[in-house]
Amino acid sequence: MNLDEALQIFLLESRELLEEMETCLLSLEEAEEKTELVNAIFRAAHTIKGSSGLFGLDGVVAFTHITESVLDRVRDGRITISDRLIALLLSCRDHIGTLIDAVAAGQDTTDPVLTTQGMPLLEQLRSYLGPPASPLPTSSLTSSTTVEQTAQPLPLEVHAADHWHISVRFDPNVLRNGMDPLSFLRFLQTIGKIVEVVVLHDKLPNPASMDPESCYLGYELVFESNASKTAIENAFEFVRDDCQLRILPPHSRTTDYIRILEEESYESSARIGEMMVHCGALTQQELDAALHTQTIAAPPYPLLGKVLVQQQAVTPEVVEAAVKKQAQLKELHTQESRSIRIDxxxxxxxxxxxxxxxxxxxxxxxxxxxxxxxxxxxxxxxxxxxxxxxxxxxxxxxxVKIGATFSRFQRVVHDVSRELGKDISLLINGEETELDKTVVEKIGDPLMHLVRNSMDHGIESAEVRLERGKPAQGTLRLNAFHDSGSIVITVEDDGGGLKRDKILSKAIERGLLDSGHHLTDSEVYALIFEPGFSTADKVSNLSGRGVGLDVVKRNIAALRGSVNIQSVEGEGTTVTIRLPLTLAIIDGFLVEVDSSVFAIPLDMIEECVAFSSEPGHNYTNLRNEILPFIRLRELFDIKNPPKRRENIVVLKHGGQKAGLVVDTLLGEFQTVIKPLGKIFNQAKCISGSTILGSGEVALILDVPVLIQQASHSQIEHKKIESLVLT
The missing domain is CATH 1.10.287 (Helix Hairpins)
Structure with a gap:
């Protein structure tokens, strides 16, 4: 993996962590147990900071470090969670996202414009941290020569007992995995000060056999910091499997330092020992004694096992079995982590x-x-x-799961409800429902329009709701589920509902309807999807009930979906969106009229029956149920009369049924959906095309539109239903 690939993975993972951070922040207020949420937010910020340090993104590291410090105090209970703090942390999350986007665009994260944008947030964060402490030196490390130069002679009174000792040996493949060994030293300097360093290269082969892509380095560090051991270990989080890491805390025993020497070659132990003597961790006599034992061969098991065997606590066989078991567990963990990212x-x-x-x-x-x-x-x-x-x-x-799309609206509801001065809660169901990634990507904007409309013009203010006997807090619900091979998404609010008479009069005023024209409730409510249609008394900067909803309908129609509205004035509104599970390949059913072949989505077919109907009627009696139907011969103006007995394909969509009268049933067919050209954008009853095995093109019928067209005469059907049934 090269550095560019590693950077792309960093950007992707950072955005995922920011989404997780936002979700946890929005859940904090309502959660009874906040500890795990706070820990998750802290981990997200800490991981982004650590990863940014590896790539030298100083602007991201600097800003996220202050954010992380505030979160650390929240974890410790020194800062109380409040609505003001949550709003601030959400803004910080947004700014970190801006910095990540700048990295993706190739910009410098220390750009003055980005720094200026973050300054107000940093000032608010520092108000939670109190007076600033004296900063630790954070000089940038650019090469191994610079690292060596940072190792200044220590005063004799300074002892290593007051410092951390870090020993790290990198795997030869660390460079191939896209990691820079020097970047970990850069990151350490963001949480403390490297007092002294020894760079070990005793494993470096002769130039003839040297592999330029392999790493032969190791570090021994004397580190000054108030950070915890976990924080120091996390600095090496991305190479834990590609390095050997040992960390000795301040005030460690002399024997702990000697163990490090015992595991090194004589030459390396001498160099490390000189550093330990220089820092006061060992005396010269202790170093000489340790070096004297370097001729003893290393045991075939870890150092802890050696100590236990020497103390006669266990036998060598037990230690070897434990080492073998540990290796098996590591291999099992590797097998469980075989997921990969695919473009x-x-x-x-x-x-x-x-x-x-x-x-x-x-x-x-x-x-x-x-x-x-x-x-x-x-x-x-x-x-x-x-x-x-x-x-x-x-x-x-x-x-992919639709939950990621739904989660976006937690933030929208949080921010918009405060902007409107309303108390609105969001309830989400069905976030585990899966559908095609293309559909998920394109459904976000239509849902955003519907959610903002419900909040702005659907749900009333707390005062109005109390006057009407409702709870002061309004409720907005998002739900998703599968039904008959489609995915159904509902946006439901318990607001004031749509005013049928007002919509109808507005439509007549605009010339969309004649005054004597009769429409069902759903047809009246569908008028708000007409371009520019609005019944709002005033237009807000957020929405108008109907403003922009023509775009919603157009986008959903482009996904071969349908949208329907149900509303009860004074009680609320429910918008139902039906979408296909996939836009690529479906199971189809082929039918023929004369010599023309048509494809119907198989999951929308209820059954097929022989044609029977009274002459001149567009309905039939299907087991004592009125079934309206459409003759495809008439719909596509096919002049030739049928040569054989016709059939009815019974369709079902959204709780409605209708029939298609066709000549021949050709059977199931794997249907590859091919979009129609722009010239056919206005064609009704057709959603696409497919190529048959013969090379001919068959049109794919738009079942929702056909059912709607067949149901227009539903009132007439109800009038004659009693006559048919008798």
Whole structure:
């Protein structure tokens, strides 16, 4: 892994940590047990700071360090959590996000503009920390020569008992994994001062056999800091598996220092020992005695095992078994961490290739049927099954949970409710529901419009709610669930609801309707999705009930989805969005009218029945139930009369049913969805196209639109229902 790849991973992980940080901050107020949330927020800030130090992002390190200091005091109970503090930390989280975005754009995080933006936040943070302490030196380390120069002679009265001793040996592959050994020294200087350092390179081979991509270095450090051992260990968090790390706290015993010497070669022990004598950790006599024992071979088990065996606490066999068990556990942990990140473009390319494979496979099946070779048909059948499994596996890779999208609105509700002076809570259900990543990416903006409208013009102020006998706190609910091969997302509020009469009169005023035209409630409420339609008495900077909602409907329609509104005046409004699970490949059902072939999403088909109806009627009696239907022959203006008995395909979507009258049922077909060109954007009842095995194009029918069109005469059906049933 090169440094650029490591930086991209850092940016991705930092954004994930910022999302986690925001979620935990928004949950703090309502949580009864706050300790774990505070710890999670602290860990997120600490990890971002540590990772930034590895890449030399001083601006991110400096700002996040102050944020982390405040969070550390919150953890210790020295600072009380309040709404003001949460708002400040959310703003700090946003500024860290701005710095991360600057890194992604190639900007310097110490840019004066970014620094100026963060100064007001730093002043507020420092108000929680009290008077500033005298800062520790934080000179930047740029090379091993500079590191050596930082090791200044210590006064004789300074003893190593007052300092940390850090011993680190890097694995040869640390450079190949994108890590810079010097960066860890830079980061240590952000939490303390490196008093003295010895750079060990005794493992460096001769120039002829040296690998320029391998690391042969190790460090012995005398470190001055008030940080905890955990904080120092976390400085090496990203190379814990690629280094040997030993940390001795201040006031350690002489035997602890001698153990370090025992594990090194004679030459390295001599250099390290000189540093220990210089710092007062050992006397010259103790060093000489330790070096005298260096001819003793190292045991085949760790140092702790050696001590236990010498004390006759355990046998060598027990120690060796423990070492073996530890190695097995490490291997098991490695196996459990086999998840990888995949670029989204690579997934898209995979889906495209699977789609082409399905089309070619359909062509092979057609050739096999025409050739009428039994063995060939058997093999193509097996091939089709394997292709279907590959398709399902590939699509599963693109499925992501909608919870990440829903979580964004915690912050929106938190900020907007305070801006409006309203008390609004957000309840989320179904965050584990999965759908295609493309759908998740594109549904965020429509949901944002709906949420902001509900908060601004749907939910009333606390005073109005109390007057109406409602709780002072308004409730906004986001829910997601699967239904009939679709995903359903609802945005529900317990506000004042939509005013039907006001919407109707506004539509008549704008010429959208005739005054005598009768509409159902859902048709009236759907008028707010007309461009520029609004019933708001005043337009706010957030929204207007209807302002921008035409964009919502257009974006949802572009995803082959539908939107419906139910509302009760004075009680609330529910917006229901139905979307397909995927936009790439579906199970389809082919039907034929004359010589034209059409595809229908299989999960929207209830059943297929023989056609029966009274002449001139567009409905039939399906087991004592009125079923409206559409004749595809009439819809697509196909002139030729049917040559055989027709069939009805019963469709179901959103709790409604309708039928399609077709000539022939051709059966199931793996349907690769191909978008229509811009010239067909206004075409109704068609959502896309697919390529058949013969190479011909079949249109994919838009089931929600067809059902809506078939249901327009529902009032007439109800009038004659009693006649049909008798």
């Amino acid at each position: 989204a473009d690579k997934l898209d390319q995979l889906i495209n290739l699977v789609g082409e494979l399905i089309i070619v496979g359909a062509g092979v099946n057609l050739v096999a049927q025409r050739a009428n070779i039994t063995e060939l048909q058997e093999h193509t059948s097996k091939l089709s099954s394997l292709v279907e499994e590959v398709r399902d596996s590939a699509l599963q890779l693109r499925m």
